[in-house]
Amino acid sequence: MxxxxxxxxxxxxxxxxxxxxxxxxxxxxxxxxxxxxxxxxxxxxxxxxxxxxxxxxxxxxxxxxxxxxxxxxxxxxxxxxxxxxxxxxxxxxxxxxxxxxxxxxxxxxxxxxxxxxxxxxxxxxxxxxxTTAHFPHPAYQWIEDRFWIWIHYTLLKVGRGEYFEALESLGYMRNVVLGPLMHIKNGNEPRRLRRVETLCRAEEIAGLQATLAGYDREEIYAALRQVVKLYRQLREEIYGAEVELRRASEERVIAYFDSID
CATH class of the missing domain: 3.30.460.10 (Beta Polymerase, domain 2)
Structure with missing residues (x-):
């Protein structure tokens, strides 16, 4: 070449x-x-x-x-x-x-x-x-402790009409949460979203595509629902019993999401 x-x-x-x-x-x-x-x-x-x-x-x-x-x-x-x-x-x-x-x-x-x-x-x-090379993996508890707060924060931005901020939040969660966990699920180094299109399965990429949204309230809500769905799926497949799930935060944030969507 x-x-x-x-x-x-x-x-x-x-x-x-x-x-x-x-x-x-x-x-x-x-x-x-x-x-x-x-x-x-x-x-x-x-x-x-x-x-x-x-x-x-x-x-x-x-x-x-x-x-x-x-x-x-x-x-x-x-x-x-x-x-x-x-x-x-x-x-x-x-x-x-x-x-x-x-x-x-x-x-x-x-x-x-x-x-x-x-x-x-x-x-x-x-x-x-x-010596041995070591690529740092994300701390699952660190993600779980923050995820539902991020979802709630993004909902507040949508409610206020700050769609650019909300779109940035979606991108951040793809990069810091979904991309690394998808890579781990597929036995790859968790390099965020790098080469995710070629290293993960087609159906997984289709699911990730659904987290994209335009400058539109309903599109952002739908994308945020998909972020929640994918995170729950990945969490169930990857996390062990040592990760304490923040069920109370999850339930309250989802109830709030349902009430405004």
């Missing part, structure tokens, strides 16, 4: 630049690079491992990013809770590239096993062999 060749050429250039850098321990690629899942819509996820901490120092992070190609723009990932991440847009060719700057010790704390592109002295491979 032409785009895969472009990705490889970009990565090869970065590896060449870093090979002579004594500060750099190695370079790895995650995301779609793993398992050859790159396509024309992919971005590149680099993990740049250095002897001393660079992550969090924007000036030093930008210094590396500017060496890799024609950098149009970049910003750090505080909005994701990750100041060590630099999110970049390159030109010639136009590429989205995420660069995470970590030390060798931090490299062992990972959510996936990346592909090693540069490994000086085999130190990255050694870390991979001695």
């Amino acid at each position: 032409e785009k895969q060749t472009t990705f490889q050429q970009f990565a090869d250039r970065v590896v060449d630049l870093l090979s002579a850098d004594d500060v750099v321990v190695g370079l790895a690629a995650g995301g779609s690079w793993i398992g050859g899942q790159l396509d024309e819509y992919s971005d590149i996820d680099f993990v740049l491992v250095t002897r001393e901490a660079i992550g969090g120092n924007k000036e030093m992070m930008m210094g590396y990013a500017e060496r890799f190609g024609h950098l149009l723009n970049a910003f750090t990932g505080e909005h994701l809770g990750e100041p060590r991440l630099l999110i970049c847009l390159y030109d010639a060719p136009l590429l989205h590239v995420d660069i995470k700057f970590v030390t060798l010790e931090e490299f062992g704390q990972r959510v996936e096993d990346p592909v090693l592109l540069l490994d000086k002295g085999g130190r990255l491979q050694e870390v991979l062999e001695q």
Whole structure:
């Protein structure tokens, strides 16, 4: 594929630049690079491992990013809770590239096993062999404690005519609750809504589609009903006895929903 060749050429250039850098321990690629899942819509996820901490120092992070190609723009990932991440847009060719700057010790704390592109002295491979990747799963009790309050809050927004707020709430619950639980049900990593269309069953996607709504009171009510329905189904299939269900909140919120819908 032409785009895969472009990705490889970009990565090869970065590896060449870093090979002579004594500060750099190695370079790895995650995301779609793993398992050859790159396509024309992919971005590149680099993990740049250095002897001393660079992550969090924007000036030093930008210094590396500017060496890799024609950098149009970049910003750090505080909005994701990750100041060590630099999110970049390159030109010639136009590429989205995420660069995470970590030390060798931090490299062992990972959510996936990346592909090693540069490994000086085999130190990255050694870390991979001695540690285990762990993708964080949502806390079921955390979701249950909040879900019915979110439903009630969204109903209040609809009642006031704040439909944009209500639509944002629907999107939030798809992203934080339904997407992760659907992935877990299907044995996937709970990456919110990422690749849900290809990793979950067609009937499940149809159910999720019914949580979409336009700028209309009745459509939002119907979508919110579907959110409740899907959550109850997923909760029953996934949660164990250790999760304390907030039945009183559920009953009162649903009664309120019935009274206004």
